[in-house]
Amino acid sequence: MMNQPINSPQFFLTAPSDCPYLEGQSERKVFTHLVGEKASELNDLLTQGGFRRSQNIAYRPACETCRACVSVRILASEFKPTRSMRRNISVNADLIAAEYHAEPSSEQFKLFRRYLDSRHQSGGMADMSIGDYAMMVEDSHVDSRIIEYRVRTEGDGLQEHPAGELLAVALTDRMSDGLSMVYSFYNPDVTARSLGTYMILDHIERARMLGLPHVYMGYWVKGSRKMEYKTRFQPQEHLMAQGWQRYAP
Incomplete structure (x- = not known):
């Protein structure tokens, strides 16, 4: 260190x-x-x-x-969901999101491995063990949170930890001017829910409720199919040589 x-x-x-x-x-x-x-x-x-x-x-x-x-951040306070995004929110209205300090669990890792094996078999994270996953979550000196997205079950409002099926997880940093989505993963078999989109929409709403102006999305690469989804969330800014500039798709 x-x-x-x-x-x-x-x-x-x-x-x-x-x-x-x-x-x-x-x-x-x-x-x-x-x-x-x-x-x-x-x-x-x-x-x-x-x-x-x-x-x-x-x-x-x-x-x-x-x-x-190119670094991308969504302008949370100005964001307005499209019709398809509003439909996504409606489809996932039965989910409950719970935020915790950044602590890993075996249940999270099981979902993480399922996601990697389905979507990123040849990526740099493909061989991560449960110990590697724990380090990814815990090894942080900043204000990091884990957000778990579960199917809502009866009694969730009465207990500390929701008990429904875990469908998605986000590792997120809370910063002075926004939320930074460090890494997220989800059940790859539940395609109708578009859980990746839903987690971004949820982060935008969380930032808005916290009075934070931005949701940082990492990098966008023009021409990369796996990055195309990031420009759907408007308005947003891209970091250019002159500083942060509003992006016009």
């Missing part, structure tokens, strides 16, 4: 590796450690500057010949 003051973090550069989004491209990342008493403040500043968090590391692309990765 490295303990760094917020005003002088040390940054490092990874070696080149294959790009997971654009075929034939390679990627490099610049990163620093998020540890110590100022970790949350540093995470805020770096996220606003286009970084993402993974455990106690903040990173952003630093590719030599490509600038395709």
